[in-house]
Amino acid sequence: MQHTLSNKALFKSTVIALMIAGVVLISFILPAEYNIDPTGIGTQLGLTALANPEGTAIINTEQSEKLSTDAQHKTDSIDVIVPAGRGVEYKFAMAQFKKMEYQWHTDGAPLFFDLHGEPEGDTTGYYESYAIATLTEMKGSFTTPFAGIHGWYWKNTSNKPVTVQLTVGGEYSIVGLKK
Structure with missing residues (x-):
């Protein structure tokens, strides 16, 4: 039935x-x-x-040959907006043993960050961290131990978007915001 x-x-x-x-x-x-x-x-x-709304970045580029003789040294000033409660990565492609000088600061709120690199062609997910902290600003330089993609992951734990003003100089190609 x-x-x-x-x-x-x-x-x-x-x-x-x-x-x-x-x-x-x-x-x-x-x-x-x-x-x-x-x-x-x-x-x-x-x-x-x-629902990670994409961070945004504004880039201002200047070409300069004052710090390098074998290749063109360039300087970029980039504004990266890190949305509230989100994280974004901003990356550069660099050859092995190239140096990048950098400084960045936020518009007030501290951000967790991880400055790291991922080897070219690696499919295992390996990355090497160069600096990890929670700060409102940082200045320094690093020399790439391997060819690949190098840059920052910033995480904003505040309830407002935070703008990072990043200035870099060296021999690199901008990859930009990594999705």
């Missing part, structure tokens, strides 16, 4: 399913996928961090 539902029971089940779907959409999917959080539940559960 097969049990069948009446039209009234089927309609009631459909309405309940639509209500549950609406609550899930508003409470979980919109905050996680689109950073839209009308109820505030997505922020409380940390779901808005999953």
